[in-house]
Amino acid sequence: MDSIIFDLDGTIWDSIDTVLNAWNSIIKENDQIKRELTRKDLEGTMGLQMDDISRKLFPYLDDNTRKQLIIECCDVENEYLEKQGGVLYKNVEEVLKELSQKYKLYIVSNCQPGYIEAFYKYHNLKRYFLDFENPGRTGLSKGENINLIIERNNLSKPVYVGDTEGDLKAARYAGIPFVYAKYxxxxxSQYDDILEKFDDLVKMF
Structure with a gap:
Protein backbone atom coordinates (compact mmCIF):
# COMPACT_ATOMS: atom_id res chain seq x y z
CA MET A 1 0.00 0.00 0.00
CA ASP A 2 1.36 3.41 -0.93
CA SER A 3 -1.56 5.75 -0.25
CA ILE A 4 -4.88 6.32 1.53
CA ILE A 5 -7.81 8.10 -0.13
CA PHE A 6 -10.41 9.35 2.35
CA ASP A 7 -14.07 10.15 2.17
CA LEU A 8 -14.78 13.25 4.29
CA ASP A 9 -18.28 13.28 5.85
CA GLY A 10 -18.71 10.48 8.37
CA THR A 11 -15.09 9.47 7.95
CA ILE A 12 -12.94 12.42 9.03
CA TRP A 13 -15.56 14.80 10.40
CA ASP A 14 -19.25 15.42 11.11
CA SER A 15 -20.29 18.76 9.62
CA ILE A 16 -24.05 18.20 9.76
CA ASP A 17 -24.94 20.73 12.47
CA THR A 18 -23.08 23.54 10.71
CA VAL A 19 -24.52 22.58 7.32
CA LEU A 20 -28.00 22.36 8.83
CA ASN A 21 -27.79 25.91 10.19
CA ALA A 22 -26.52 27.16 6.83
CA TRP A 23 -29.24 25.50 4.78
CA ASN A 24 -32.04 26.51 7.14
CA SER A 25 -30.91 30.14 6.96
CA ILE A 26 -31.79 29.99 3.24
CA ILE A 27 -34.84 27.74 3.56
CA LYS A 28 -36.68 29.92 6.05
CA GLU A 29 -36.56 32.78 3.55
CA ASN A 30 -38.17 30.64 0.80
CA ASP A 31 -41.97 30.43 0.82
CA GLN A 32 -41.95 27.34 -1.41
CA ILE A 33 -40.22 25.18 1.22
CA LYS A 34 -42.68 23.37 3.46
CA ARG A 35 -40.48 23.11 6.57
CA GLU A 36 -36.97 23.59 7.85
CA LEU A 37 -34.64 20.60 7.71
CA THR A 38 -33.59 18.45 10.66
CA ARG A 39 -30.36 16.64 11.41
CA LYS A 40 -32.08 13.36 10.56
CA ASP A 41 -32.95 14.72 7.10
CA LEU A 42 -29.30 15.43 6.33
CA GLU A 43 -28.06 12.17 7.84
CA GLY A 44 -30.25 10.39 5.30
CA THR A 45 -28.41 12.06 2.41
CA MET A 46 -24.85 11.18 3.39
CA GLY A 47 -22.87 9.76 0.48
CA LEU A 48 -25.21 11.13 -2.21
CA GLN A 49 -24.34 13.67 -4.88
CA MET A 50 -26.04 17.06 -4.82
CA ASP A 51 -28.68 16.34 -7.46
CA ASP A 52 -29.79 13.24 -5.57
CA ILE A 53 -29.75 15.13 -2.26
CA SER A 54 -31.98 17.87 -3.67
CA ARG A 55 -34.49 15.39 -5.08
CA LYS A 56 -34.63 13.53 -1.79
CA LEU A 57 -35.06 16.62 0.39
CA PHE A 58 -37.29 18.69 -1.91
CA PRO A 59 -39.23 16.26 -4.15
CA TYR A 60 -42.14 18.70 -4.48
CA LEU A 61 -40.06 21.43 -6.16
CA ASP A 62 -39.51 21.64 -9.92
CA ASP A 63 -36.00 20.94 -11.23
CA ASN A 64 -35.02 24.56 -11.84
CA THR A 65 -36.19 25.73 -8.42
CA ARG A 66 -34.42 22.82 -6.77
CA LYS A 67 -31.15 23.48 -8.59
CA GLN A 68 -31.19 27.17 -7.70
CA LEU A 69 -31.97 26.38 -4.07
CA ILE A 70 -29.08 23.92 -3.84
CA ILE A 71 -26.67 26.46 -5.34
CA GLU A 72 -27.71 29.04 -2.75
CA CYS A 73 -27.52 26.54 0.11
CA CYS A 74 -24.08 25.31 -0.90
CA ASP A 75 -22.67 28.82 -1.24
CA VAL A 76 -23.83 29.72 2.27
CA GLU A 77 -22.73 26.31 3.56
CA ASN A 78 -19.15 26.96 2.49
CA GLU A 79 -19.20 30.34 4.23
CA TYR A 80 -20.49 28.79 7.47
CA LEU A 81 -17.94 25.96 7.35
CA GLU A 82 -15.05 28.37 6.82
CA LYS A 83 -16.06 30.23 9.98
CA GLN A 84 -17.42 27.41 12.18
CA GLY A 85 -15.95 24.18 10.83
CA GLY A 86 -17.39 20.81 11.79
CA VAL A 87 -16.70 18.21 14.48
CA LEU A 88 -13.53 16.25 13.84
CA TYR A 89 -13.53 12.66 14.99
CA LYS A 90 -11.25 11.92 17.94
CA ASN A 91 -7.50 12.25 17.32
CA VAL A 92 -7.92 13.08 13.63
CA GLU A 93 -4.94 15.43 13.35
CA GLU A 94 -2.64 13.18 15.36
CA VAL A 95 -3.55 10.21 13.16
CA LEU A 96 -3.19 12.16 9.91
CA LYS A 97 0.18 13.48 11.01
CA GLU A 98 1.45 9.97 11.71
CA LEU A 99 -0.02 8.43 8.55
CA SER A 100 1.32 11.22 6.33
CA GLN A 101 4.87 10.29 7.34
CA LYS A 102 4.41 6.84 5.78
CA TYR A 103 1.69 7.21 3.13
CA LYS A 104 0.38 9.71 0.62
CA LEU A 105 -3.02 11.03 1.75
CA TYR A 106 -5.93 12.27 -0.41
CA ILE A 107 -9.63 13.15 -0.17
CA VAL A 108 -12.42 12.25 -2.60
CA SER A 109 -15.85 13.43 -1.45
CA ASN A 110 -19.27 13.90 -3.05
CA CYS A 111 -19.45 17.63 -2.45
CA GLN A 112 -19.54 21.01 -4.11
CA PRO A 113 -16.50 23.16 -4.98
CA GLY A 114 -15.19 24.96 -1.90
CA TYR A 115 -16.36 22.36 0.63
CA ILE A 116 -13.06 20.53 1.06
CA GLU A 117 -11.25 23.87 0.96
CA ALA A 118 -13.45 25.10 3.84
CA PHE A 119 -12.60 21.95 5.80
CA TYR A 120 -8.90 22.59 5.18
CA LYS A 121 -9.13 26.26 6.10
CA TYR A 122 -11.02 26.03 9.38
CA HIS A 123 -9.24 22.97 10.76
CA ASN A 124 -5.81 23.76 9.25
CA LEU A 125 -5.36 20.22 7.89
CA LYS A 126 -4.38 20.89 4.28
CA ARG A 127 -0.73 20.15 5.08
CA TYR A 128 -1.48 16.42 5.42
CA PHE A 129 -3.16 15.93 2.02
CA LEU A 130 -1.51 16.01 -1.38
CA ASP A 131 -4.61 16.28 -3.59
CA PHE A 132 -8.41 16.09 -3.54
CA GLU A 133 -11.34 15.76 -5.92
CA ASN A 134 -15.12 16.14 -5.95
CA PRO A 135 -18.01 15.94 -8.45
CA GLY A 136 -18.71 19.64 -8.05
CA ARG A 137 -15.45 20.28 -9.84
CA THR A 138 -15.39 17.38 -12.30
CA GLY A 139 -19.02 16.33 -12.80
CA LEU A 140 -17.89 12.73 -12.32
CA SER A 141 -18.97 9.96 -9.96
CA LYS A 142 -17.01 9.20 -6.80
CA GLY A 143 -15.48 6.10 -8.37
CA GLU A 144 -14.35 8.12 -11.40
CA ASN A 145 -12.91 10.79 -9.12
CA ILE A 146 -10.97 8.15 -7.18
CA ASN A 147 -9.52 7.02 -10.50
CA LEU A 148 -8.60 10.62 -11.32
CA ILE A 149 -6.63 10.88 -8.07
CA ILE A 150 -4.94 7.56 -8.74
CA GLU A 151 -3.96 8.52 -12.29
CA ARG A 152 -3.00 12.11 -11.50
CA ASN A 153 -0.73 11.08 -8.63
CA ASN A 154 0.61 7.83 -10.13
CA LEU A 155 -0.61 5.72 -7.22
CA SER A 156 0.04 2.00 -7.38
CA LYS A 157 -1.57 0.53 -4.25
CA PRO A 158 -4.15 2.90 -2.72
CA VAL A 159 -7.02 2.05 -0.38
CA TYR A 160 -10.26 4.00 0.08
CA VAL A 161 -11.68 4.76 3.54
CA GLY A 162 -15.39 5.62 3.75
CA ASP A 163 -18.61 5.00 5.63
CA THR A 164 -21.41 4.39 3.12
CA GLU A 165 -22.54 1.86 0.52
CA GLY A 166 -21.76 4.52 -2.08
CA ASP A 167 -18.18 4.60 -0.85
CA LEU A 168 -17.97 0.83 -1.15
CA LYS A 169 -19.29 0.95 -4.72
CA ALA A 170 -16.84 3.73 -5.60
CA ALA A 171 -13.89 1.74 -4.28
CA ARG A 172 -15.05 -1.36 -6.15
CA TYR A 173 -15.45 0.72 -9.35
CA ALA A 174 -11.87 1.93 -8.94
CA GLY A 175 -10.69 -1.60 -8.19
CA ILE A 176 -9.09 -0.78 -4.83
CA PRO A 177 -9.62 -2.12 -1.28
CA PHE A 178 -12.36 -0.55 0.83
CA VAL A 179 -11.93 0.19 4.54
CA TYR A 180 -15.28 0.72 6.30
CA ALA A 181 -15.52 3.53 8.87
CA LYS A 182 -18.18 1.88 11.03
CA TYR A 183 -18.50 4.92 13.31
CA SER A 189 -22.81 -4.77 2.57
CA GLN A 190 -19.12 -5.73 2.47
CA TYR A 191 -15.66 -4.39 3.17
CA ASP A 192 -12.01 -5.40 3.14
CA ASP A 193 -11.24 -4.02 6.59
CA ILE A 194 -13.15 -2.14 9.28
CA LEU A 195 -12.54 0.80 11.62
CA GLU A 196 -14.39 1.05 14.92
CA LYS A 197 -12.89 4.52 15.40
CA PHE A 198 -10.68 6.83 13.34
CA ASP A 199 -7.49 6.26 15.31
CA ASP A 200 -7.68 2.51 14.56
CA LEU A 201 -6.00 3.53 11.29
CA VAL A 202 -2.67 3.79 13.08
CA LYS A 203 -2.83 0.16 14.18
CA MET A 204 -4.26 -1.02 10.84
CA PHE A 205 -1.54 0.56 8.70
Missing part, protein backbone atom coordinates in the same frame (compact mmCIF):
# COMPACT_ATOMS: atom_id res chain seq x y z
CA UNK A 184 -19.81 7.05 10.42
CA UNK A 185 -23.28 7.58 8.96
CA UNK A 186 -23.87 4.53 6.79
CA UNK A 187 -23.99 0.77 6.68
CA UNK A 188 -22.30 -1.31 4.00
Missing amino acids: GFGQV
Whole structure:
Protein backbone atom coordinates (compact mmCIF):
# COMPACT_ATOMS: atom_id res chain seq x y z
CA MET A 1 0.00 0.00 0.00
CA ASP A 2 1.36 3.41 -0.93
CA SER A 3 -1.56 5.75 -0.25
CA ILE A 4 -4.88 6.32 1.53
CA ILE A 5 -7.81 8.10 -0.13
CA PHE A 6 -10.41 9.35 2.35
CA ASP A 7 -14.07 10.15 2.17
CA LEU A 8 -14.78 13.25 4.29
CA ASP A 9 -18.28 13.28 5.85
CA GLY A 10 -18.71 10.48 8.37
CA THR A 11 -15.09 9.47 7.95
CA ILE A 12 -12.94 12.42 9.03
CA TRP A 13 -15.56 14.80 10.40
CA ASP A 14 -19.25 15.42 11.11
CA SER A 15 -20.29 18.76 9.62
CA ILE A 16 -24.05 18.20 9.76
CA ASP A 17 -24.94 20.73 12.47
CA THR A 18 -23.08 23.54 10.71
CA VAL A 19 -24.52 22.58 7.32
CA LEU A 20 -28.00 22.36 8.83
CA ASN A 21 -27.79 25.91 10.19
CA ALA A 22 -26.52 27.16 6.83
CA TRP A 23 -29.24 25.50 4.78
CA ASN A 24 -32.04 26.51 7.14
CA SER A 25 -30.91 30.14 6.96
CA ILE A 26 -31.79 29.99 3.24
CA ILE A 27 -34.84 27.74 3.56
CA LYS A 28 -36.68 29.92 6.05
CA GLU A 29 -36.56 32.78 3.55
CA ASN A 30 -38.17 30.64 0.80
CA ASP A 31 -41.97 30.43 0.82
CA GLN A 32 -41.95 27.34 -1.41
CA ILE A 33 -40.22 25.18 1.22
CA LYS A 34 -42.68 23.37 3.46
CA ARG A 35 -40.48 23.11 6.57
CA GLU A 36 -36.97 23.59 7.85
CA LEU A 37 -34.64 20.60 7.71
CA THR A 38 -33.59 18.45 10.66
CA ARG A 39 -30.36 16.64 11.41
CA LYS A 40 -32.08 13.36 10.56
CA ASP A 41 -32.95 14.72 7.10
CA LEU A 42 -29.30 15.43 6.33
CA GLU A 43 -28.06 12.17 7.84
CA GLY A 44 -30.25 10.39 5.30
CA THR A 45 -28.41 12.06 2.41
CA MET A 46 -24.85 11.18 3.39
CA GLY A 47 -22.87 9.76 0.48
CA LEU A 48 -25.21 11.13 -2.21
CA GLN A 49 -24.34 13.67 -4.88
CA MET A 50 -26.04 17.06 -4.82
CA ASP A 51 -28.68 16.34 -7.46
CA ASP A 52 -29.79 13.24 -5.57
CA ILE A 53 -29.75 15.13 -2.26
CA SER A 54 -31.98 17.87 -3.67
CA ARG A 55 -34.49 15.39 -5.08
CA LYS A 56 -34.63 13.53 -1.79
CA LEU A 57 -35.06 16.62 0.39
CA PHE A 58 -37.29 18.69 -1.91
CA PRO A 59 -39.23 16.26 -4.15
CA TYR A 60 -42.14 18.70 -4.48
CA LEU A 61 -40.06 21.43 -6.16
CA ASP A 62 -39.51 21.64 -9.92
CA ASP A 63 -36.00 20.94 -11.23
CA ASN A 64 -35.02 24.56 -11.84
CA THR A 65 -36.19 25.73 -8.42
CA ARG A 66 -34.42 22.82 -6.77
CA LYS A 67 -31.15 23.48 -8.59
CA GLN A 68 -31.19 27.17 -7.70
CA LEU A 69 -31.97 26.38 -4.07
CA ILE A 70 -29.08 23.92 -3.84
CA ILE A 71 -26.67 26.46 -5.34
CA GLU A 72 -27.71 29.04 -2.75
CA CYS A 73 -27.52 26.54 0.11
CA CYS A 74 -24.08 25.31 -0.90
CA ASP A 75 -22.67 28.82 -1.24
CA VAL A 76 -23.83 29.72 2.27
CA GLU A 77 -22.73 26.31 3.56
CA ASN A 78 -19.15 26.96 2.49
CA GLU A 79 -19.20 30.34 4.23
CA TYR A 80 -20.49 28.79 7.47
CA LEU A 81 -17.94 25.96 7.35
CA GLU A 82 -15.05 28.37 6.82
CA LYS A 83 -16.06 30.23 9.98
CA GLN A 84 -17.42 27.41 12.18
CA GLY A 85 -15.95 24.18 10.83
CA GLY A 86 -17.39 20.81 11.79
CA VAL A 87 -16.70 18.21 14.48
CA LEU A 88 -13.53 16.25 13.84
CA TYR A 89 -13.53 12.66 14.99
CA LYS A 90 -11.25 11.92 17.94
CA ASN A 91 -7.50 12.25 17.32
CA VAL A 92 -7.92 13.08 13.63
CA GLU A 93 -4.94 15.43 13.35
CA GLU A 94 -2.64 13.18 15.36
CA VAL A 95 -3.55 10.21 13.16
CA LEU A 96 -3.19 12.16 9.91
CA LYS A 97 0.18 13.48 11.01
CA GLU A 98 1.45 9.97 11.71
CA LEU A 99 -0.02 8.43 8.55
CA SER A 100 1.32 11.22 6.33
CA GLN A 101 4.87 10.29 7.34
CA LYS A 102 4.41 6.84 5.78
CA TYR A 103 1.69 7.21 3.13
CA LYS A 104 0.38 9.71 0.62
CA LEU A 105 -3.02 11.03 1.75
CA TYR A 106 -5.93 12.27 -0.41
CA ILE A 107 -9.63 13.15 -0.17
CA VAL A 108 -12.42 12.25 -2.60
CA SER A 109 -15.85 13.43 -1.45
CA ASN A 110 -19.27 13.90 -3.05
CA CYS A 111 -19.45 17.63 -2.45
CA GLN A 112 -19.54 21.01 -4.11
CA PRO A 113 -16.50 23.16 -4.98
CA GLY A 114 -15.19 24.96 -1.90
CA TYR A 115 -16.36 22.36 0.63
CA ILE A 116 -13.06 20.53 1.06
CA GLU A 117 -11.25 23.87 0.96
CA ALA A 118 -13.45 25.10 3.84
CA PHE A 119 -12.60 21.95 5.80
CA TYR A 120 -8.90 22.59 5.18
CA LYS A 121 -9.13 26.26 6.10
CA TYR A 122 -11.02 26.03 9.38
CA HIS A 123 -9.24 22.97 10.76
CA ASN A 124 -5.81 23.76 9.25
CA LEU A 125 -5.36 20.22 7.89
CA LYS A 126 -4.38 20.89 4.28
CA ARG A 127 -0.73 20.15 5.08
CA TYR A 128 -1.48 16.42 5.42
CA PHE A 129 -3.16 15.93 2.02
CA LEU A 130 -1.51 16.01 -1.38
CA ASP A 131 -4.61 16.28 -3.59
CA PHE A 132 -8.41 16.09 -3.54
CA GLU A 133 -11.34 15.76 -5.92
CA ASN A 134 -15.12 16.14 -5.95
CA PRO A 135 -18.01 15.94 -8.45
CA GLY A 136 -18.71 19.64 -8.05
CA ARG A 137 -15.45 20.28 -9.84
CA THR A 138 -15.39 17.38 -12.30
CA GLY A 139 -19.02 16.33 -12.80
CA LEU A 140 -17.89 12.73 -12.32
CA SER A 141 -18.97 9.96 -9.96
CA LYS A 142 -17.01 9.20 -6.80
CA GLY A 143 -15.48 6.10 -8.37
CA GLU A 144 -14.35 8.12 -11.40
CA ASN A 145 -12.91 10.79 -9.12
CA ILE A 146 -10.97 8.15 -7.18
CA ASN A 147 -9.52 7.02 -10.50
CA LEU A 148 -8.60 10.62 -11.32
CA ILE A 149 -6.63 10.88 -8.07
CA ILE A 150 -4.94 7.56 -8.74
CA GLU A 151 -3.96 8.52 -12.29
CA ARG A 152 -3.00 12.11 -11.50
CA ASN A 153 -0.73 11.08 -8.63
CA ASN A 154 0.61 7.83 -10.13
CA LEU A 155 -0.61 5.72 -7.22
CA SER A 156 0.04 2.00 -7.38
CA LYS A 157 -1.57 0.53 -4.25
CA PRO A 158 -4.15 2.90 -2.72
CA VAL A 159 -7.02 2.05 -0.38
CA TYR A 160 -10.26 4.00 0.08
CA VAL A 161 -11.68 4.76 3.54
CA GLY A 162 -15.39 5.62 3.75
CA ASP A 163 -18.61 5.00 5.63
CA THR A 164 -21.41 4.39 3.12
CA GLU A 165 -22.54 1.86 0.52
CA GLY A 166 -21.76 4.52 -2.08
CA ASP A 167 -18.18 4.60 -0.85
CA LEU A 168 -17.97 0.83 -1.15
CA LYS A 169 -19.29 0.95 -4.72
CA ALA A 170 -16.84 3.73 -5.60
CA ALA A 171 -13.89 1.74 -4.28
CA ARG A 172 -15.05 -1.36 -6.15
CA TYR A 173 -15.45 0.72 -9.35
CA ALA A 174 -11.87 1.93 -8.94
CA GLY A 175 -10.69 -1.60 -8.19
CA ILE A 176 -9.09 -0.78 -4.83
CA PRO A 177 -9.62 -2.12 -1.28
CA PHE A 178 -12.36 -0.55 0.83
CA VAL A 179 -11.93 0.19 4.54
CA TYR A 180 -15.28 0.72 6.30
CA ALA A 181 -15.52 3.53 8.87
CA LYS A 182 -18.18 1.88 11.03
CA TYR A 183 -18.50 4.92 13.31
CA GLY A 184 -19.81 7.05 10.42
CA PHE A 185 -23.28 7.58 8.96
CA GLY A 186 -23.87 4.53 6.79
CA GLN A 187 -23.99 0.77 6.68
CA VAL A 188 -22.30 -1.31 4.00
CA SER A 189 -22.81 -4.77 2.57
CA GLN A 190 -19.12 -5.73 2.47
CA TYR A 191 -15.66 -4.39 3.17
CA ASP A 192 -12.01 -5.40 3.14
CA ASP A 193 -11.24 -4.02 6.59
CA ILE A 194 -13.15 -2.14 9.28
CA LEU A 195 -12.54 0.80 11.62
CA GLU A 196 -14.39 1.05 14.92
CA LYS A 197 -12.89 4.52 15.40
CA PHE A 198 -10.68 6.83 13.34
CA ASP A 199 -7.49 6.26 15.31
CA ASP A 200 -7.68 2.51 14.56
CA LEU A 201 -6.00 3.53 11.29
CA VAL A 202 -2.67 3.79 13.08
CA LYS A 203 -2.83 0.16 14.18
CA MET A 204 -4.26 -1.02 10.84
CA PHE A 205 -1.54 0.56 8.70
